Amino acid sequence: NAGVTQTPKFQVLKTGQSMTLQCAQDMNHNSMYWYRQDPGMGLRLIYYSASEGTTDKGEVPNGYNVSRLNKREFSLRLESAAPSQTSVYFCASRYRVLLETFFGQGTRLTVV
Amino acid sequence: TQLLEQSPQFLSIQEGENLTVYCNSSSVFSSLQWYRQEPGEGPVLLVTVVTGGEVKKLKRLTFQFGDARKDSSLHITAAQPGDTGLYLCAGAKGAQKLVFGQGTRLTINP
Secondary structure (H helix, E strand, O other), rough: OOOOEEEEEEEEEEOOEEEEEEEEEOOOOOEEEEEEEEOOOEEEEEEEOOOOOOEEEOOOOEEEEEEOOOEEEEEEEEOOOOOHEEEEEEEEEOOOOOOEEEOOOOOEEEEO | OOEEEOOOOOOEEEEEOOOEEEEOOOOOOEEEEEEEOOOOOOOOEEEEEEEOOOOOEEEEEEEOOOOOOOEEEEEEEOOOOOOOOEEEEEEEEEEEEEEOOOEEEEEEOO
16 A cells, blocks of 8 residues: 655755655545644644645745646646755545545755 | 643653553533554554543553543553553544644653
């Protein structure tokens, strides 16, 4: 079982460059999430998608855009990367609330 | 502002000792979950508590949800090196959002 798959695992960007983080889940989950994890801050929600065709802002959406391409895939785009976006990014999915949220292995992004 | 405050943020103890990690908030949550995260991996669910006052046990780990559903604790008995990791509490806000605490980094020394 692949679960939640994120690509790439590591990325270095220059300030102002753009990139898209890809995420796919094979568990037929309705909801998908993008979090960022910074030291001492836990996981903060960037955007989420409650179902195919819908997206909503989380706690820290500025500087990011998302696309729920289909039920399996949820991508996160940085249009113009900034050093403040240096972080570890996690994609996650869940069938419904109270059930387990499954996480990918993370993407370590450095913006220089 | 952190909605869920975990304490302590760092804890280093010897194998065999007991420990308690706390997760506190001024908000009420419909449910609360505890996750454990290893280096280079995503968090993995340990337990979900739903009812105020609920206590769940997972081998040497005991989880409690506060009566008012604003706080939770994780108690580990006779800690082992394999318990080392980052422990995260997460509270459900509404139907979709899961809000995380900042984490407790636990190190168990042999």
